[in-house]
Amino acid sequence: METLRSILKPDGSVMPGAKSRMDEELLLEALRWMIKSRLYDQRVIALQRQGQFGVFSPGTGQEASIVGSALALDPARDWIVPQYRELMATVHHGLPLEVITAQYLGKIGPARIPEGVNVLPTQVSIAAQLPQATGLAWGLRLRGKDAVVMAYIGDGGSSEGDFHEGLNLAGVVKAPIVFFLQNNQWAISTSRRVQSATKSFSLRAAGYGFEGIAVDGNDVMAVYDAACDAVERARNGGGPTLIESVTYRMSFHNTTDNPSRYEDPKEHDEARARDPIERVQRYLAGLGLWDEKRAAALTDEVREENERALQLAYAAPAPRPEDVFANVYADLPPRVARQKSDFLDGGA
Amino acid sequence: METLRSILKPDGSVMPGAKSRMDEELLLEALRWMIKSRLYDQRVIALQRQGQFGVFSPGTGQEASIVGSALALDPARDWIVPQYRELMATVHHGLPLEVITAQYLGKIGPARIPEGVNVLPTQVSIAAQLPQATGLAWGLRLRGKDAVVMAYIGDGGSSEGDFHEGLNLAGVVKAPIVFFLQNNQWAISTSRRVQSATKSFSLRAAGYGFEGIAVDGNDVMAVYDAACDAVERARNGGGPTLIESVTYRMSFHNTTDNPSRYEDPKEHDEARARDPIERVQRYLAGLGLWDEKRAAALTDEVREENERALQLAYAAPAPRPEDVFANVYADLPPRVARQKSDFLDGGA
Amino acid sequence: MAVPEVPQRNIVEAINSALVEEMEADPRVMVLGLDVGKLGGVFRTTSGLVDRYGPERVVDTPLAEASIVGASLGLAIAGMVPVAEIQFLGFTAQAFHQIGPQLGKYRQRSRGRYHCQVTIRAPFGGGIKSPEFHSDAVEAQFVQTPGIKVVMPSNPYDAKGLLLEAIRDPDPVLFCEPDRLYRAARMEVPDGAYTVPFGKAVLAREGQHVTLVAWSAAVELCMRAAEQLAQEGVSAAVLDLRTLVPLDTETLCAQVAKTGRCVIVHEAPLSAGFGAEISATLMEEVFFDLDAPVARVGAFDVPFPAASLEDYYLPSVDRVVAAVRRAME
Amino acid sequence: MAVPEVPQRNIVEAINSALVEEMEADPRVMVLGLDVGKLGGVFRTTSGLVDRYGPERVVDTPLAEASIVGASLGLAIAGMVPVAEIQFLGFTAQAFHQIGPQLGKYRQRSRGRYHCQVTIRAPFGGGIKSPEFHSDAVEAQFVQTPGIKVVMPSNPYDAKGLLLEAIRDPDPVLFCEPDRLYRAARMEVPDGAYTVPFGKAVLAREGQHVTLVAWSAAVELCMRAAEQLAQEGVSAAVLDLRTLVPLDTETLCAQVAKTGRCVIVHEAPLSAGFGAEISATLMEEVFFDLDAPVARVGAFDVPFPAASLEDYYLPSVDRVVAAVRRAME
Numbered sequence A, B: 001m002e003t004l005r006s007i008l009k010p011d012g013s014v015m016p017g018a019k020s021r022m023d024e025e026l027l028l029e030a031l032r033w034m035i036k037s038r039l040y041d042q043r044v045i046a047l048q049r050q051g052q053f054g055v056f057s058p059g060t061g062q063e064a065s066i067v068g069s070a071l072a073l074d075p076a077r078d079w080i081v082p083q084y085r086e087l088m089a090t091v092h093h094g095l096p097l098e099v100i101t102a103q104y105l106g107k108i109g110p111a112r113i114p115e116g117v118n119v120l121p122t123q124v125s126i127a128a129q130l131p132q133a134t135g136l137a138w139g140l141r142l143r144g145k146d147a148v149v150m151a152y153i154g155d156g157g158s159s160e161g162d163f164h165e166g167l168n169l170a171g172v173v174k175a176p177i178v179f180f181l182q183n184n185q186w187a188i189s190t191s192r193r194v195q196s197a198t199k200s201f202s203l204r205a206a207g208y209g210f211e212g213i214a215v216d217g218n219d220v221m222a223v224y225d226a227a228c229d230a231v232e233r234a235r236n237g238g239g240p241t242l243i244e245s246v247t248y249r250m251s252f253h254n255t256t257d258n259p260s261r262y263e264d265p266k267e268h269d270e271a272r273a274r275d276p277i278e279r280v281q282r283y284l285a286g287l288g289l290w291d292e293k294r295a296a297a298l299t300d301e302v303r304e305e306n307e308r309a310l311q312l313a314y315a316a317p318a319p320r321p322e323d324v325f326a327n328v329y330a331d332l333p334p335r336v337a338r339q340k341s342d343f344l345d346g347g348a
Numbered sequence C, D: 001m002a003v004p005e006v007p008q009r010n011i012v013e014a015i016n017s018a019l020v021e022e023m024e025a026d027p028r029v030m031v032l033g034l035d036v037g038k039l040g041g042v043f044r045t046t047s048g049l050v051d052r053y054g055p056e057r058v059v060d061t062p063l064a065e066a067s068i069v070g071a072s073l074g075l076a077i078a079g080m081v082p083v084a085e086i087q088f089l090g091f092t093a094q095a096f097h098q099i100g101p102q103l104g105k106y107r108q109r110s111r112g113r114y115h116c117q118v119t120i121r122a123p124f125g126g127g128i129k130s131p132e133f134h135s136d137a138v139e140a141q142f143v144q145t146p147g148i149k150v151v152m153p154s155n156p157y158d159a160k161g162l163l164l165e166a167i168r169d170p171d172p173v174l175f176c177e178p179d180r181l182y183r184a185a186r187m188e189v190p191d192g193a194y195t196v197p198f199g200k201a202v203l204a205r206e207g208q209h210v211t212l213v214a215w216s217a218a219v220e221l222c223m224r225a226a227e228q229l230a231q232e233g234v235s236a237a238v239l240d241l242r243t244l245v246p247l248d249t250e251t252l253c254a255q256v257a258k259t260g261r262c263v264i265v266h267e268a269p270l271s272a273g274f275g276a277e278i279s280a281t282l283m284e285e286v287f288f289d290l291d292a293p294v295a296r297v298g299a300f301d302v303p304f305p306a307a308s309l310e311d312y313y314l315p316s317v318d319r320v321v322a323a324v325r326r327a328m329e
């Protein structure tokens, strides 16, 4: 395993001589997003347990990775192509929390990504988003935009053919894109060791003719710096970058999963000790910028926001039967239109 | 472009201090196979031009690559998984030349690979053979055989998702396999430069956790040495190797292709100067082991062999209508059996 | 002396039992796929296998469907008997080029030198509020790729017997499992090995007036529809095709000729679903015995919608009953 | 003053002409695929385009079908109008997971925020002794993936007009080109842009006794069969469906109701081919107007064999004529 780019150590101290692009103010903002993400996870998992929320894949443990990467983007021009575990990255990028929340409640219309928000829908078909993200980045350049695309993928997704084809094409067309690989050590129950014999996924970049880097994915400063470097390179015509963000899935695959069947508790506890949020709090406390009081205040504030979004989502209208036929074609083919009218007439 | 492993220079001299595993005797055998391959190409291309042969992809220019890799294998236990441009490698491995020739004449039964010949059929679906080759190597080890699989792929094929999935899985299960990538600079009309931005395809191996090496594919000694190293590693449980054999497609994609539409004549002429056969002849001539007389004798001898194979293939029986239904299932499903009998009764 | 009781099993247990039987009997049999090891598969069908047979024969693979299928082909040529799991049938799309064009054609391509004794298991079907792709009923796509057998069990007994038949079949078999019924009612599923032959449709329910033709979870739907129809005085037979390739045309045609009326029910979208093939076959074989046009009930010709809409999208008892009523006019 | 002559074009020239028209008219239109640049495509359909519009709009891609389609989806979202070429329809298998499940579902998945104005062109069909996979007629696989339109031109005029319609369609279109007819007879194909609407079947030949239903190269086959039938005193109409999705059920049903007899002809294997959908639709819509069961003629239910056997495998004039004779009994 090659050494990871890192700045902020688990104990909250900074690597000797290391300096991040992230100043205290931005770090406080990052911390706020990370806490917001953690609290949202906790809340909706509780709701799901009460049968009031859909199947959900939390970002718990990966907040530095998710937030640090998103902070490097300019929501006004850049684009995010998610897999499904980067919820707070898309929210930071402008997707209202109530909109993405509505999706988990099975609301159709209310889950529509608003015009002007440069985010693609979550992708369930693992790695299918990568060739698409490459095409998007390529097309934005052809259209004369100076946009950069940040595409997310997991350690599991890195094994799909689409990973290879998407990255190779990006190298060939020098697409303005950052492939952000969250290596959280798991693909459902499948360990990262089973996923590939490579020492580091970042080594794959050389096989596509662009830069690859492995970063401590629980270190928001290091993630942010690596992401900024990559975004700048892409924006300046330097082509793609593959960032492997080495982190850990601290909760579970999703709310239907039970890691006790396959996860070594020791490995889990070691991961908790590398919690991405606590280390930032320790660091800021050392600077006198963080204490119980501030923590409590921020927690209340963020809980508030999350609750408001949840309420909006719950209040949003449920789908109607005819929505089955919505947004399939610009114009329904006659045969499908007939199926629709028969259906609405209570026929078969 | 990283430097290529090489021993025998185009001028027929040996790199200072370089020593090959290949002794003169084996080199003479290699030369024989290379000439046999070149002459077979010339002959069947002529036949194809007269409408007496099927679409054919010659190995012209790649003989060192094709023969040098095959010579590293033990036909009695090892396996070859071809793409379609490695004809003489499969013949060296025990596939009778008349059998593979029959395939190009549309003969069905006569083109069947005989029992005991460890060769898979040619693969038209580019790169589909790679996950299959990995499974074969993996399975042979599970069955307790000490076999090694040599799987062929092209520079074009390296872009397919199957390349990635096949190599990554091979690394994970440590399959006894050698991935032999013939980079002949072309995929039909598509230049290697378009295929990938990577400096060398061999760099991809690190992304799968095994060894990769780039070798001068027109240097039969270097190819043989690299292949032997890889075969030994695989046999000794060391897992897969990716060999990029850098060569050049000196003729055309296949007999329907016309490179003048897209190939730079300069590039073509430079390639001819690196002819893999001539350099061996120069080297052997320098040792007094090669001259006009020997060349003429060998040429006659090899022509003879090729003609005999061609005659056998032409004499082999043409397919019968009922062969349409042959070898689809162990037992034809009733519905298909009925289609067959209706068809043979002259019905529809 | 009491007769030994036949154990009750649901489909998950029946499939697990079939895998255990065959792994015990034949050391060449191996299981590979995503999360089939310690987790025992996302539906637990392979639960316990890795503890019994070890990680060499029960293999968690990288997340790459094409290589799961492609490697299985190679493993089979090496003499293993792979039972590959594709986590959800919808993800056969990622392996599509390795299924029909490779597994299905390899015997032909090699002129019979090689064949592929490979089973691909995959759960599918709606009704359990799954995420996108997890419900897609794409079985008919593999009827269009000759060389592949397509098996669609509807109950635990058939699931075990058909799976054993599949694993032993020298040719590639796609074995589609109705996840909605995985843990539905148990039934008697004997210990030990037994097989249910391919190409033998079975009458799940007798009936005089109309024949409902279905496979997989749609059989259970038709049984419920038949119940309700019985209350209306309509006696509906339910024919379970069990396998689409090979297709039991004989039983199908004889049964429909008997009732003269037929409604085909499947979860796939209507257009070009396998119901079309059934209807076309009946057209060709029993046209003159039909008292009414053969009708089809399927999902609508749109992609599987969000889970919150699936009850509107999927064929329902009401829609089946309505179709039968029209067929009875 | 002489009327300006309408130029004669074959299908290759008609397609090239359509691409030129649209690339001239709309700078967002681009062509990408294998060997579409200097070579002009393996069949020369994109010949000359790279010289005219440059390598940024006419792009030779790496050999990776899934990325050709996946990238096209992204390009469309960025505001480009990609016309992707898959070198042979059989190789859509490598991109299968990016076509139906992605292109076909993206509008739905994004609740209408995004749509995919993407055309995928692909040659296919037997009769020219192609290598394996190059002839596979898999069009029906894409009828089963809602969201994708499936277009099957049979002649140069339609090829140009339907391709222009496809490129302008806001939704994804699979445009299948009959390579056997690429350089067959020329016909009048006007310069300039014109479109042929989707979902409008056309009568390629009038006839009283029986309707032959076909698409793509099978239309030409049916025309030859109709000629021969005419000598036997059988007047056969030939209906060219032109598009499978959307399907012109109206014209199809009206025409078959008129003749009372129908034979469907396609190059794909019989089972679950699109002929099954046509037959099932006729069963449902015009059952009572049928004088004989609707018949199908397709390839056999085996993988496309070696080129040396294709003439036995593919539907032939003889087999079509024989089917019609049976239908006339």
Ligand SMILES: Cc1ncc(C[n+]2csc(CCOP(=O)(O)OP(=O)(O)O)c2C)c(N)n1
Pocket: A057, A085, A124, A125, A126, A153, A154, A155, A156, A157, A158, A184, A186, A187, A188, A249, A253, C034, C063, C087, C091, C094
């Ligand atoms: C093509 C495909 N195959 C299988 C699945 C089932 N599946 C859903 S999530 C998942 C694991 C993904 O792991 P990773 O890419 O590491 O992302 P993570 O969940 O760790 O964020 C799998 C196998 C899928 N959704 N798509």
Ligand SMILES: Cc1ncc(C[n+]2csc(CCOP(=O)(O)OP(=O)(O)O)c2C)c(N)n1
Pocket: B057, B085, B124, B125, B126, B153, B154, B155, B156, B157, B158, B184, B186, B187, B188, B249, B253, D034, D063, D087, D091, D094
């Ligand atoms: C999946 C697939 N896509 C496209 C083709 C058409 N095709 C046949 S050969 C070829 C080029 C292959 O190039 P390469 O892998 O470098 O092998 P080479 O011909 O140079 O030996 C292509 C694109 C194919 N046979 N299979």
Ligand SMILES: [Mg+2]
Pocket: A154, A155, A156, A182, A183, A184, A185, A186, A187, A188
């Ligand atoms: Mg992961």
Ligand SMILES: [Mg+2]
Pocket: B154, B155, B156, B182, B183, B184, B185, B186, B187, B188
């Ligand atoms: Mg090549």
